[in-house]
Amino acid sequence: MPYEKELAAAKKAVTLAARLCQKVQKALLQSDVHSKSDKSPVTVADYGSQALVSFILERELPSESFSLVAEEDSGDLRKESGQDTLNRITELVNDTLASEGSNSFSTLTTDDVLVAIDSGKSEGGSVGRHWVLDPIDGTKGFVRGDQYAIALALLHEGKIVLGVLACPNLPLASIGSNQQHSSSNEVGCLFFAKVGDGTYMQALGGSTQTRVHVCDIDNPEEASFFESFEAAHSLHDLSSSIAEKLGVKAPPVRIDSQAKYGALSRGDGAIYLRFPHRGYREKIWDHAAGSIVVTEAGGIAMDAAGNPLDFSKGKFLDVVSGIIVTNQKLMPSLLTAVKEALNEKASSL
Ligand SMILES: Nc1ncnc2c1ncn2[C@@H]1O[C@H](COP(=O)(O)O)[C@@H](OP(=O)(O)O)[C@H]1O
Ligand SMILES: [Mg+2]
Ligand SMILES: [Mg+2]
Ligand SMILES: [Mg+2]
Numbered sequence: 001m002p003y004e005k006e007l008a009a010a011k012k013a014v015t016l017a018a019r020l021c022q023k024v025q026k027a028l029l030q031s032d033v034h035s036k037s038d039k040s041p042v043t044v045a046d047y048g049s050q051a052l053v054s055f056i057l058e059r060e061l062p063s064e065s066f067s068l069v070a071e072e073d074s075g076d077l078r079k080e081s082g083q084d085t086l087n088r089i090t091e092l093v094n095d096t097l098a099s100e101g102s103n104s105f106s107t108l109t110t111d112d113v114l115v116a117i118d119s120g121k122s123e124g125g126s127v128g129r130h131w132v133l134d135p136i137d138g139t140k141g142f143v144r145g146d147q148y149a150i151a152l153a154l155l156h157e158g159k160i161v162l163g164v165l166a167c168p169n170l171p172l173a174s175i176g177s178n179q180q181h182s183s184s185n186e187v188g189c190l191f192f193a194k195v196g197d198g199t200y201m202q203a204l205g206g207s208t209q210t211r212v213h214v215c216d217i218d219n220p221e222e223a224s225f226f227e228s229f230e231a232a233h234s235l236h237d238l239s240s241s242i243a244e245k246l247g248v249k250a251p252p253v254r255i256d257s258q259a260k261y262g263a264l265s266r267g268d269g270a271i272y273l274r275f276p277h278r279g280y281r282e283k284i285w286d287h288a289a290g291s292i293v294v295t296e297a298g299g300i301a302m303d304a305a306g307n308p309l310d311f312s313k314g315k316f317l318d319v320v321s322g323i324i325v326t327n328q329k330l331m332p333s334l335l336t337a338v339k340e341a342l343n344e345k346a347s348s349l
Helices: 002-025 042-060 080-099 108-119 139-144 237-245 258-267 288-294 331-348
Strands: 031-036 041-044 068-070 127-137 147-156 158-172 187-194 199-203 210-212 226-227 271-274 299-303 322-326
Touching: 002 042, 002 080, 002 127, 002 147, 002 158, 002 187, 031 139, 041 042, 041 139, 042 068, 042 080, 042 108, 042 147, 080 108, 080 199, 127 139, 127 288, 139 226, 147 288, 158 258, 158 288, 187 258, 187 288, 199 258, 199 271, 226 237, 226 258, 237 271, 237 331, 258 288, 258 322, 288 299, 299 331, 322 331
Parallel strands: 068 127, 226 271
Antiparallel strands: 031 041, 127 147, 147 158, 158 187, 187 199, 199 210, 271 322, 299 322
16 A cells, blocks of 8 residues: 555654653643744744654654655754753653653764754655654644644645644544534544545544544535634634625634644534735645645645645645635535635725
């Protein structure tokens, strides 16, 4: 089967990274949160997760040339002021590797950690194979103690061919607004998908996998929709106007990160709407894993003009207006509602 060993390596890497993130989220200290030059927060867990995934992929797939497009870089950690943070990250990475139970590696030094983080400097593109990683997607949710995801995908000749999404705080039971109360309150999900092979979910750290599908709702009145928790990441007013035009009755479900794609892939909701503020450029790591998880589960992800998402143009994912995700049945009417709402917005400016 194509990409079988890549999928196994990706699941292993993401599962270990999730373990590191869970440990940090439990003990989150103020000093563990830094601000990057674009003012977005980054924590020791973002760096630690990126170092771990990079290290594990290279170790598990030694015969392949390794290219990784990832969100973080080591610039701040190489400064004098980053030394304590770097030591802490290195300790976390080593502790997590030790908990894996294999002794087949030596302890990583701070230099090894910097090198592993900086392996993520690839630009991607339409030629060859590139891993695409968001070590923590939804850092703001992570810091708040809410939802976040570790999102890893493989880009091959410009197409996403596999994706793995760990959502450590997502309940195994549905989070849909009109769901029966569930007896299970277990949290921690791992979603994964390979092109042509469907999407599966298992408990994070578990082994029993279940195939998942997007919902088959065709009546918008029964649909519910997801959007970012952070209003700075997506225009909430515009989503509400689209939902209203479509006839959606339920209020939006606001959660952080690509956990939205995971939840959609198992039918917890029917629609995901994302409309960034003017001037923001989407990055491929914010959608690569999520989009294959949802499309292999029978959904469709497009930009607001109905174009497929193109991951082959480097680290940016250029889209017209925004990103919309739903099932096959609702997409035509969703596209119409989006078009109307965007026209209205343009004429009111
Ligand atoms: N102004 C902005 N508009 C849209 N997206 C933004 C943004 N600023 C940051 N983001 C992206 O939104 C992602 C989180 O999405 P969500 O709102 O669905 O949780 C962030 O990922 P990180 O948390 O990995 O940095 C970041 O890449
Ligand atoms: Mg970020
Ligand atoms: Mg992100
Ligand atoms: Mg991130």
